[in-house]
Amino acid sequence: MGLRARRSASGSPGAAGPRRGVLPLPRLLLLLLLRPGACGAAAQGEAEAPTLYLWKTGPWGRCMGDECGPGGIQTRAVWCAHVEGWTTLHTNCKPAERPSNQQICFKVCDWHKELYDWSLGPWNQCQPVISKSLEKPLECIKGEEGIQVREITCIQKEKDIPAEDIICEYFEPKPLLEQACLIPCQQDCIVSEFSAWSECSKTCGSGLQHRTRHVVAPPQFGGSGCPNLTEFQVCQSSPCEDEESMYSLHVGPWSSCSMPHARQVRQARRRGKNKEREKDRGKGVKDPEARELIKKKRNRNRQNRQENKYWDIQIGYQTREVMCTNKTGKAADLSFCQQEKLPMTFQSCVITKACQVSEWSEWSPCSKTCHDTASPKGTRVRTRIIRQFPIGSDKECPELEEKEPCASQGDVVAPCATYGWRTTEWTECRVDPLLSQQDKRRGNQTALCGGGVQTREVYCVQANENLLSHLNTHKDKEENKYQSTSKSSAAPFLSITFEITASKPVDLKSCTGPVPNTTQLCHIPCPIECEVSPWSAWGPCTYENCNDQQGKKGFKLRKRRITNESTGGSGGSGNCPHLLEAIPCEEPSCYEWKAVKLGDCEPDNGKECGPGTQVQEVVCINSDGEEVDRQLCRDAIFPIPVACYAPCPKDCVLSMWSAWSSCSHTCSGKTTEGKQIRARSILAYAGEEGGAQCPNSSALQEVRSCNEHPCTVYHWQTGPWGQCIEDTSVSSFNTTTTWNGEASCSVGMQTRKVICVRVNVGQVGPKKCPESLRPETVRPCLLPCRKDCIVTPYSDWTSCPSSCKEGDSGVRKQSRHRVIIQLPANGGRDCTDPLYEEKVCEAPQVCQSYRWKTHKWRRCQLVPWSVRQDSPGAQEGCGPGRQARAITCRKQDGGPAGIHECLWYAGPIPALTQACQIPCQDDCQFTSWSKFSSCNGDCGAVRTRKRTIVGKSKKKEKCKNSHLYPLIETQYCPCDKYNAQPVGNWSDCILPEGKVEALLGVKTQGDTKECGQGYRYQAMACYDQNGRLVETSRCNSHGYIEEACIIPCPSDCKLSEWSNWSRCSKSCGSGVKVRSKWLREKPYNGGRPCPKLDHVNQVYEVVPCHSDCSQYIWVPEPWSICKVTFVNMRDNCGEGVQTRKVRCMQNTADGPSDHVEDYLCDPEEMPLGSRECKLPCPEDCVISEWGPWTRCTLPCNQSSLRQRSADPIRQPADEGRACPNAVEKEPCNLNKNCFHYDYNVTDWSTCQLSEKAVCGNGIKTRMLDCVRSDGKSVDLKYCEELGLEKNWPMNTSCVVECPVNCQLSDWSPWSDCSQTCGLTGKMIRRRTVTQPFQGDGRPCPALMEQSKPCPVKPCYQWQYSQWSLCQVQDAQCGEGTRTRNISCVVSNGSADDFSKVVDEEFCTDIEPIIDGNKKMVLEETCTQPCPGDCYLKDWSSWSLCQLTCVNGEDLGFGGIQVRSRAVIIQELENQHLCPEQVLETKSCNDGQCYEYKWMASAWKGSSRTVWCQRSDGINVTDGRLKTWVYGVAAGAFVLLIFIVSMIYLACKKPKKPQRRQNNRLKPLTLAYDGDADM
Secondary structure, rough: OOOEEOOOOHOOOOOOOOOOOOHHHHHHHHHHHHHHHHHHHHHHHOOOOOOEEEEEOOOOOOOOOOOOOOEEEEEEOOEEEEOOOOOOOOOHHHHHHHOOOEEEEEOOOHHHHHHHEEEEEOOOOOOOOOOOOOOOOOOOOOOOEEEOOOOOOEOOOOOEEEEOOOHHHHOOOOOEEEEEEEEEEOOOOEOOOOOOOOOOOOOOEEEEEEEEOOHHHHEEEOOOOOOOOOOOOOOOOOOOOOOOEEEEEOOOOOOOOOOOOOOHHHHHHHHHHHHHHHHHHHHHOOOHHHHHHHHHHHHHHHHHHEEEEEOOOOEEEOOEEEEEEEEEOOOHHHHHOOOOOOOOOOEEEEEEEEEEEOOOOOOOOOOOOEEOOOOOOOOEEEOOOOOOOOOOOOOOOOOOEEEEEEEEOOOOOOOOOOOEHHHHOOOOOOOOHHHHHHHHOOOOOOOOEEEEEEEEOOEEOOOOOHHHHHHHHHHHHHHHHOOOOOOOOOOOOOOOOOOOOOOOEEEEOOOOOOOOOOOEEEEOOOOOOEEOOOOOOOOOOEOOOOOOOEEEOOEEEEOOOEEEEOEEOOOOOOOOOOOEEEEEEOOOEEEEEEEEEEEOEEHHHOOOOOEEOOEEEEEEEEOOEEEEEEEHHHOOOOOOOOEEEEEOOOEEEEOOOOOOOOOOOOOOOOOOOEEEEEEOOOEEEOOOOOOOOOOOOHHHHEEEEEEOOOOOEEEEEEEEOOEEEEEOOOOOOOOOOEEEEEEEEEEEEEEEEEEEEOOOOOEOOOHHHHHHOOOOOOOEEEEEOOOEEEEEEOOOOOOOOOOOEEOOOOOEEEEEEEOEEEEEEEOOOOOOOOOEEEOOOOOOEOOOOOEEEEEEEOOOOOOHHHHHHHOOOOOOOOOOEEEEEEEEEOOOOEEEEHHHHHHHOOOOOOOOOOEEEEOOOOOEEEEOOOOOOOOOOOOOEEEEOOEEOOOOHHHHHHOOOOOOOOOEEEEEEEOOEEEEEEEOOOOOEOOOOOOOOHHHOOOOOOOOOOOOEEEEEEEEEEEEEOEEEEEHHOOOOOOOEEEEEEEEEOOOOOOOOOOOOOOOOOOOOOEEEEEEEEEOOOOOOOOOOOOOOOOOOOEEEEEEEEOOOOOOEEOOOOOOOEEEOOOOOOOEEOOOOOOOOEEEEEEOOOOOEEOHHHHHHHHHHHEEEEEEEEEOOOOOEEEEOOOOOOOOOOOOOOOOOEEEOOOOOEEOOOOOOOOOOOOOEEEEEEEEOOOOOEEEEEEOOOOOOOEEOEEEEEEEEOOOOEEOOOOOOOOOOOHOOOOOOOOOOOEEEEEEOOOEEEEOOOOOOOOOOOOOOOOOOOOEEEEEEEEEOOOOOOOOOOEEEEEOOOOOOEEEEEEOOOOOOOOOOOOOOEEEEEEEEEEEEEEOOOOOOEEEOOOHHHHHOOOOEOOEEEEOEEEEEEOOOOOOEEEEEOOOOOOOOOOOEEOOOOOOEEEEEEEEEOOOOOOOOHHHHHOOOOOEEEEEEOOOOOEEEEOOOEEEHHHHHHEEEEEEEEEEOOOOOOOOOOOHHHHHHHHHHHHHHHHHHHHHOOOOOOOOOOOOOOOEEEEEOOOOOO
């Protein structure tokens, strides 16, 4: 970017415009028209050849150059063109007029941004914009629109010199030069109501009385000026007895203090020396010791004078004029003012000296030595010292220190240290803190899991420490590179290795930004215990390994499977129970034939009936009962056909054998033997003749042995897996890898113990168990990486107190600490080093205190005799004068110190000069008053002080007059009586600190002392008998009333333990089981709330359960023989009844086993226990029992049928009843004999946690049911057989929110008192929420801040008394003095407590500052007007701060305050001598918007009250104007109208803007008595 160093292009010769001397056409025409004789000139021009070719220039290019700054070059194109625009050869244009094509320019670089900036001038006054419509509105509402302008220049910051705008524009566009503004409406002057009338100016005869008012709001923006602030009227008193004095003695002001002329000094010195010579003549000092003493004294005085170089005290003199004036103010001869004693016209004074300071020191280095984008500037300081202190001057010394922002200079400024939060590792997840919060009784459970809490520590570190240290080392290396060449093998600086990742902790205050959280919820996976199915039935005797069939030893096996795999988790065993049990057996086989069905009974030899055989239908099965290839059973014994009997007509007919019952025992031993039973019944009796008879009842039942194997069951038992041990044989895993998502450093091996166990006995030899089914004893495992303890480096030592020690404050220590950021794990190195170290600080030096030392007063200096010799009664060597003294600064031990130390630490400077008196012969001389004697404490006693007459005064009679010159003064001792009173409210209930365990029991994590007995406090104030606040110790009180109080402890909701689970609501299919807790105790005082309870205050947990439909089954015994009701004795046949026993039995893998209560079986499914029957007669046909019904085809439909059949067993004889139809059919009716089936899903359960979990991740479950079309749950197999779809998830994860109690920080220390003294001071302490409550945790208490009153301390301060009246010494008027005192006062600190004066000793420790000013002004000059003078009254108080507003909205002009001085006249004829009334304004902050309106009351007769009211409701002019009074003289009426109009002007806003009226108003208004009462 290039900038021109010369004029801009438009101003350069021939730049992009016409040639020099050739004007653009319009401008040319204008000049021709304006020039006299233009026509003639044109005619001459025609004679010259017109210029057809002009030089043209392009824009300047970029500033190019090697260096930044003014040395650059920029170029532009220059070409020759025809006036019509086309480019032509250069030779056509005049070479002399060719513009330059390059110029020097300023090359701007990025670093110039620090050097150059825009300088913004102030906005000038708002100027009105010329309105389009010339007419202005009649009434100003908001103001007039205007515009204001400012100057903006580009400057070089350091030298403050202007630069080219284009330099600054390179970095930032030029700011706005003008802006719109508003000229507000005119604001008229507003005045207050008049004061009451003053007293009459004369006590007799005719005088004047006046009343005044002050300015409330000044005129602004051209508003009308202020009316007269004074009114006066003539007043009459009783006639004067004596003639009124026409003359007054007037004292003029003192002249400035001046030194005596050299001649006067010389004369005075000569006189002084003569006197000394006379004295020396009398004494004649020859003694060498005396000479030595004098010499020492002179040296000491010389030293004091040197130390006093800061105060150049010169005592001079000043004079004043005394004259006699008459009433009109004219001077008269002094003889007219007859007076015994005239005022002094001279006095000694101190020559005023201004403060002198040294030159400024050099600027200190910048406080910021680094680069930081957040706060780029530092500060630098320069100082100066006082060379000479001001004397007799009101002007204080200027500031001695000056600061300014700065940025650090240098080629490469390192970045500043930045700080950031770091955190340690999270601690292990712990459930017990939550458990202890929830229920103390469960706190002793081990192996907890589920939701927990983990914590970590937060510390602050320097974030860019490595970068800064690298920059420093690089800098050192760069410096060393030139010094030494021997270390050429050093590593290059770019190889930065950040070995130590842990930075040392620094002060927590260095880190800003949000603090990372220190606690979080976490989850410990709960162990899932292994779940297994029921045992299968015992299998057949089989070889241990069918592929290797050896010997005759085999095993019968039974198995179960894992239904839910275990996970180790926290506290889980991770081991499943054994899944296989074995019983040794003989003659094993791997495959055998299994009979599936018996064929029909085929009689032998093809006969119709009689003995025969039944062939068994068989399949080949393996040891697991699964059907296999028939070839595998080639070695097995094939079942032989079973013998049977096909009854002939008239033979006894028996039913088929029932199935064998389940075995009565699972094994056989000495006392137990397994048996199975089967039975058959008689279907028809034999005929009498020739038929085979029925057997006796014992032949109807068969018993066989079963489960003959001994009850010796063996199984393999596994122990837990051992620790993972490094496997040295595996070397490929020597690097970090991941296995199952976890980082591991190598692969190890785990082993476990596997033993053979005999059930109910214990360990046996391994040969008893099947070897091939032995579980594995070794498995690979991952070795987690070893983690060593990592600690940060030590922090820096905490600083020792740098300031000096005030009093003994005990031994100070400094400490340093470090933080564990990684705890050891997996055999890593332990944390053994200490984390905290401390050492004793070096004893700080005792604080040096300083004091002013005052030296002896010097000789009293009188006004030169040449000045006072003409004064009547003056004597040469005596009279009033002034004396000075030296002061020096001393340490407390008396050693010398610099004067600046005392200025800082020793309080105000003692007086340097004082008035003194050299007694004349006639004066009485006394010693100074002694101190008052001490009071002995008795009430009503007196204390005294004394002085004595000295010198020649002892002989003078007038000096012995004790009335004129008392020698003793007495004073009553204070009669102190004190009483204590409580003040203010009680504090909060505050618990004692540091007694947590004693009051609360065991302190667990998160518990803080929250409740119990505490104390509350009320402050006590102590008053003396005069109602003045005194120290509380005077009332023998420690400052508080203390009262015990109780903070009630929060009591959590308490529920009972869970009840036992109820039974499953259904015996078949899915039901629910329920358990409950009930309310034992409600929460109160902010305790943990209860979960949602029902109407009987219980909380339930409901989970689905599933009952196996075949768990309990009805087992019917065979039907009894049909008992014929109407017995046909001959044939024993006919209709009858048969019965059977039906029992509910528990079903097992081995079949029904134990008889159980009938209610456990489904009553609807219970088989019949009796039925009608027909016993066939001997010759009749006998058919078998009915077979099962065939299945109905689905969907159920009445048009489809189901059937069952029976087989003929015995054919009828010739005369017997024939066999009936052996098939029965019935239609399929829905929900009677035909059913549809469908899956049904239950609702989700509540969230189920592990038994060992309090909260956290759980599982919701639901169940799958098979439901029959009549709504009944049935065994799942009915739906499974239909192959119905079932794609619902049965489990889903869920979360039980953890009940985290609110955790609070400790209370902060008590704050300092909010007031340093008084009754209302408070100390506050606070605490914060470190862990918000969650879930059903205990909520946070509302009280996060506590306060208690501070001990009451009296507020002492210095206070001025009222100024005395103006006192003119020995004269009636002129310049005098007025004085005031300071006194020590006490108050209770509240606004409505008026301070009461106390002894000054109470304020000795308080710096004498009044109204923020250290300088005490106890005397000031004042003017006492002479009788007849017209003068200005004192200033009124400053008015309220008022803003310039429109409709209550501030226009942004700032606030303004005003005060005024009214004129007071004492003689009417002196009006022409009166000064003008004065008003003064100043800007102010915190202003408010005010409006002023005239208000009027209702008419009462012929008058009403009119007043001007400010918008805050205050009357500023209280009128009570009687607006019409009959019978008033015309002149008085005119005067009245004038007064009313003047007040009206004060409140009215004029319709048209007026010009500011001349403020030179007549200062007085004559009030006509009775016309207006204002």
